[in-house]
Amino acid sequence: MEKPGAGHNRGFLFQFPGKVIFGDGYVNELPAIIREMGSVNPLLLSGKTLSKTPVMERVRAVLDSSGIRHGIFDRVEPEPPVESVAEAARSARENGHDLMIGLGGGSTMDFTKVASVMADGEKDIMELVGRDKIPKKGLPTVMLPTTSGSGSEVSPVAIFTFAEEKVKKGIVSPFLIPDAAIVDPELTWSVPRRVTADTGMDAMIHAVESFLSVNANPLSEILSLESVKNIASFLERAVRDGSDAQARRGMSLGSLLAGMAFAMAGTAAVHALAYPLGGEFHIPHGTANTVMLRHVMEFNMDCCAAKMAHLARAVTGECVADSDLEASGAFIDWMAEIALRIGVVTRLRDLGIPWSAIPGMADAASGETRLLSNNPKPLDRSDIENIYRKAW
Ligand SMILES: [Fe+2]
Structure with missing residues (x-):
């Protein structure tokens, strides 16, 4: 089982823009x-x-x-x-x-x-x-x-x-x-509610997937954790009131940190299974990820419960359950509840995707080896098809 901080044993390559400037104005x-x-x-x-x-x-x-x-x-x-x-x-x-x-x-x-x-x-x-x-x-x-x-x-x-x-x-x-x-967070102030919700879920999933990735490293883990904390504090506020400057700032920072994390550690099966939804059905990227989130995380849970529990503690600031598995379940529920509260769809059928599309999507997602290879639990085509069925 992957322990929190296991990524601390890994080397890493830090390769970023020569200059990143963050702040209002x-x-x-x-x-x-x-x-x-x-x-x-x-x-x-x-x-x-x-x-x-x-x-x-x-x-x-x-x-x-x-x-x-x-x-x-x-x-x-x-x-x-x-x-x-x-x-x-x-x-x-x-x-x-x-x-x-x-x-x-x-x-x-x-x-x-x-x-x-x-x-x-x-x-x-x-x-x-x-x-x-x-x-x-x-x-x-x-x-x-x-x-x-x-x-x-x-x-x-x-x-x-x-x-x-x-x-x-x-x-x-x-x-x-x-x-x-x-x-510059001010550039995001006029983003409509639906787009704030959709892109905010994407940022949260970048933070979570990069943290759980088999390629996480000491630096990416810190960035992922700090990102998820910011997003937990500010996503709902930014959706509720787009002119809330502090919330917009928190989301801009959360998104930036998640980008830095996944630039090193990658994203994983949530993104891999979401891509066919975008490619074939033109579902917005954040929504496609959100639909897959719960079911991929439940599949992953037994392989990375300690790390998921770490995420759960990061967002609640306390010990949320007696066991890591229980805390992981609570963390998955917490993410799904946020999606629900900010109005992002969480089921395939609610996006108008027919049941009959599942085998084709499973074929397409199986080819996303760049992303699947980062996933904390290996998955084959039948696992992928099962996850789509559950998400329907
Ligand atoms: Fe993404």
């Missing part, structure tokens, strides 16, 4: 960072919806007031078609942009990271899918997350939906780690 540091990086012609990337909001106006005003000429690519879609990444890369090349700024949630940041390595026009996105397929660093990148969830601002991962195959695939490379990240 620090978006104002963007011009200084751009200049420090030697850029004179950055490209600002965002989604269509965000480009019409005060957040975009604010970032542009910060750049304009410092006299930084910049281009705009505002056509990043929530599940961006892979062709549009090549389009953004081409636009950067043709207009001589020397840096990319990713302003948005996980999709926009992932998009920006991959567009930066394709800016030289030498690679097709299909050649980059998988681990360590990117040959060299692309244009420098600066990330400004506008949601508290993905952790993409510090991670070496980008996830894309490949429409033809109806699957989501990961691109993983140290060359995707952004050069700088400005995590």
Whole structure:
């Protein structure tokens, strides 16, 4: 059985953006960072919806007031078609942009990271899918997350939906780690309730899965624990009142710390089983994870009860049960209750996914070996199918 702190026996590689700035109002540091990086012609990337909001106006005003000429690519879609990444890369090349700024949630940041390595026009996105397929660093990148969830601002991962195959695939490379990240909680204030809830659950699951991962290490465990504590304190408050600055700050910090943790330790079976829900049924990422959460954790429980009990104590601040197994059960209930209270769906059938889709999803999830190999308890295809049945 995995004991808390077992990860303390493991070595680790600490590889992060050269600069991470956290705090209210620090978006104002963007011009200084751009200049420090030697850029004179950055490209600002965002989604269509965000480009019409005060957040975009604010970032542009910060750049304009410092006299930084910049281009705009505002056509990043929530599940961006892979062709549009090549389009953004081409636009950067043709207009001589020397840096990319990713302003948005996980999709926009992932998009920006991959567009930066394709800016030289030498690679097709299909050649980059998988681990360590990117040959060299692309244009420098600066990330400004506008949601508290993905952790993409510090991670070496980008996830894309490949429409033809109806699957989501990961691109993983140290060359995707952004050069700088400005995590300014003020940029998240206007995020709607539903998105706050969905992305907040994703962040919590990053913290939990990275903590339980077989690849957890002394540093990632500290980050995961601190993350889960912040999310436990502030997720419901941020959903209830988006203008609660302290709650938004807590969620931004929780999401950032979880991103740092999973950048090292990875996520695991919850994410692996959630991906087919996104790839085929376009269920938002945080919801897809939440649906799988209870059932994957109940499957894992006997293998990592001591570590789950540690999480339970971290969020309640006390000993919650007589045995580790009991505490693990209480922790799983606690997570499910939060999801319920903030209105995130917890059953497959409530998402309109038919029972008949389960075998196909089990096939797809079985292929997610990058994530499944991090899981504290090994699982085969029939385990996966059983978990989907329970989650239905
Ligand atoms: Fe995630």
